[in-house]
Amino acid sequence: MHHAPLVLAISVTLLSTSAMGDDATYHAERGLAAATQWPGYASLCDLDSHMRNVNVPRTSSQRQRSAGDEHHHHGSRQTSDVDPLPPMQVFDNLFFLGNHSVSAWLYGDEDGYLLIDGLNTDEEAREDILGGMDTLGLDPSAIEAVLVTHGHGDHYGGADYIAEKLDVEVLMTQADWDLVETLGEHPRFGPPPSPGRVVSDGETLQVGDYHLDVHVTPGHTPGTISPIFTVYDHGEPHVAMLWGGTGFNFGPDVDTFEAYAASAAKMRRLSTAADVDVFISNHAKRDGSIEMMEALAQRQPEAPHPFVRENDGEALFTVLEQCALAQAARFRTDLSR
Numbered sequence: 353m354h355h356a357p358l359v360l361a362i363s364v365t366l367l368s369t370s371a372m373g374d375d376a377t378y379h380a381e382r383g384l385a386a387a388t389q390w391p392g393y394a395s396l397c398d399l400d401s402h403m404r405n406v407n408v409p410r411t412s413s414q415r416q417r418s419a420g421d422e423h424h425h426h427g428s429r430q431t432s433d434v435d436p437l438p439p440m441q442v443f444d445n446l447f448f449l450g451n452h453s454v455s456a457w458l459y460g461d462e463d464g465y466l467l468i469d470g471l472n473t474d475e476e477a478r479e480d481i482l483g484g485m486d487t488l489g490l491d492p493s494a495i496e497a498v499l500v501t502h503g504h505g506d507h508y509g510g511a512d513y514i515a516e517k518l519d520v521e522v523l524m525t526q527a528d529w530d531l532v533e534t535l536g537e538h539p540r541f542g543p544p545p546s547p548g549r550v551v552s553d554g555e556t557l558q559v560g561d562y563h564l565d566v567h568v569t570p571g572h573t574p575g576t577i578s579p580i581f582t583v584y585d586h587g588e589p590h591v592a593m594l595w596g597g598t599g600f601n602f603g604p605d606v607d608t609f610e611a612y613a614a615s616a617a618k619m620r621r622l623s624t625a626a627d628v629d630v631f632i633s634n635h636a637k638r639d640g641s642i643e644m645m646e647a648l649a650q651r652q653p654e655a656p657h658p659f660v661r662e663n664d665g666e667a668l669f670t671v672l673e674q675c676a677l678a679q680a681a682r683f684r685t686d687l688s689r
């Protein structure tokens with residue numbers, strides 16, 4: 353884990369928040385303290401960010417702190433974002449098929465897979481998803497559906513390519529099917545998927561012998577999905593939660609920040625109830641997947657699984673909740689001035 357840049361981010365934030373009110377600083381301090389366990393999410397508490405909303409150019413250091421999906425409303429992506437990551441079997445029934453920009457996760461086994469997300473483009477779907485499955489010796493014809501966590505191009509861009517090639521459906525919430533309809537074509541992403549199946553909060557998706565619980569977490573988009581599902585480590589069960597939408601790229605909207613914070617609180621409750629001990633997302637730079645997969649590749653027999661972090665869930669939801677509350681307070685203060 354990279355602790356040094358985090359220390360820098362904390363000091364930068366504290367120096368610059370005096371004019372924003374105590375509330376924003378209070379929440380940002382709590383979020384940043386919890387982010388020591390999850391440094392990839394620390395930039396959510398940056399109270400200088402999102403200046404693009406008022407058309408002020410951002411500095412290069414601010415750009416570097418953004419994760420992949422925050423780029424799609426303002427300019428071209430850095431070439432380093434599409435550097436490949438090796439495909440990997442992370443659990444008995446969970447496979448990473450993504451790149452440095454965005455993750456796709458394959459859940460299940462040869463009796464049935466659910467593909468979670470479709471990456472940026474048809475090309476990435478072909479190379480990273482189908483190519484990755486080929487590298488791992490997995491059969492794409494066992495994919496039963498493509499679940500798109502939310503209606504942004506970096507997750508749906510290659511979804512239709514997979515769905516058409518394998519003759520399966522794309523699944524998304526109604527709210528995000530509606531969102532996608534308003535977005536249209538974008539040069540960085542594959543086309544929005546043609547209308548598919550609607551999934552709803554509380555629904556359980558059966559995938560071969562496994563199942564996945566759909567939880568809707570409004571905030572990043574109106575219908576973001578953050579599923580909970582059981583994974584196995586050499587037969588030993590663990591419970592995973594995938595945070596389906598991370599970046600604050602929806603503008604300075606206080607209500608949306610508050611909805612985001614409420615969704616984080618909801619997933620804290622559900623994750624505690626379900627004994628979640630694996631916390632992933634759909635961006636490897638955010639959730640620590642890059643470092644955790646490196647550790648997994650070096651794992652000794654009998655050593656703990658690097659993705660199993662039963663003591664870090666509270667910290668994750670605190671970062672997500674408190675940083676959203678910090679931004680809500682910041683923009684509430686801005687509006688009242």
Ligand SMILES: [Zn+2]
Nearest residue numbers: 421504572597
């Ligand atoms: Zn997004």
